[in-house]
Amino acid sequence: MTRKLLQLAFIPAALAVALISIVVVVTLAVAGSDLTGTFGAIGALWLATHQIPVEIDGVTLGVLPLVPTLLMVYTVARGCCRASSAETRLPVAARMIGAAMAGPLVITALALAVVSDASAEIPLDGASPLAAFGWVAAIHCLAASVGVCLGTRSWWIRRIPEWVREAIGPMLRSVLILTATGGLITTIALLWNWQTVGDLLGREAHAVDMLGLTVVSILYLPNMVVGAISVLVGANASIGDVSVSVFGNIGGELPPLPLLGAVPSGVSGGFWPILLVLPAAIGAYFGWDCSRAIHGQKALAAVASGAAASGLIVALLAVSSGGELGVLGTVSMNWWLTGLLVFAWLAVIG
16 A cells, blocks of 8 residues: 555656756757756646746746646546555545655755755746645645546446536536637637737747747647637636737737737627527536436426536636736636636536
């Protein structure tokens, strides 16, 4: 058991640190750097992987890509799922979750120390210890809890009310469909504004710089999809002074990132509110999906609980997708309104 706990504590974190180290060394080598401050950059990227704002040369970068964070969550959840089974009881599950949190917290303490030490050589400032430990603990606790729940599902799924059990599948499917719809809208916007995207990418004369912009755009793609979901359900997404909504846009200056070429630059047309038919259709499908396995008042309870869980998941994604963007202001998905609207579309229409 001790060996299993040590594996849960350090293997996912060690893999992440190894991958981060490779990325940092390769990036610095390609840039022709003398590798000064390598350990500080590794520590900063570990913090950024956990959505912890990083201050570089006095500018706070709080909008961090979701791809590394989602990969970390998947790795931790998968490890905990494989380590647990129907025979795993609550005390053992608690130790597994605690171990999955303990290893990353130790590495976070080392990362904070390394970043603080490297600030004397490179323009990098350390993050708030409270925020760092809080975000790392929350992310790994959530990932480990999901993994343990999946691993022990054959035990607990028979012990919960029928209306809760039958709401899990439709809830997950509705969130996936909503995410796929946001991804489709993002793809269409990129294709529609392909000339702008190409112009932003073509500003760089060197192939390495173009490749870097492409990689950064891919890393931030899930953030854009979450923003599309926020707009789709009737809320708004904003980047500094720029705000996008189906009811009207506010234009302004955007960072020269090719991915942001998909953001509409002018005032939205009068047909945009018709997009609200999409979340309405998803809500109708969600209600039909719940009614296939359960009927009557229990079906209504399943719809309400599934809609609430879906709204919470989307709200958490919206919180993680935003943050400070230096002199350009704040990136915000209006997370509380987004989650509330997702709940409303699924609960009322469903």
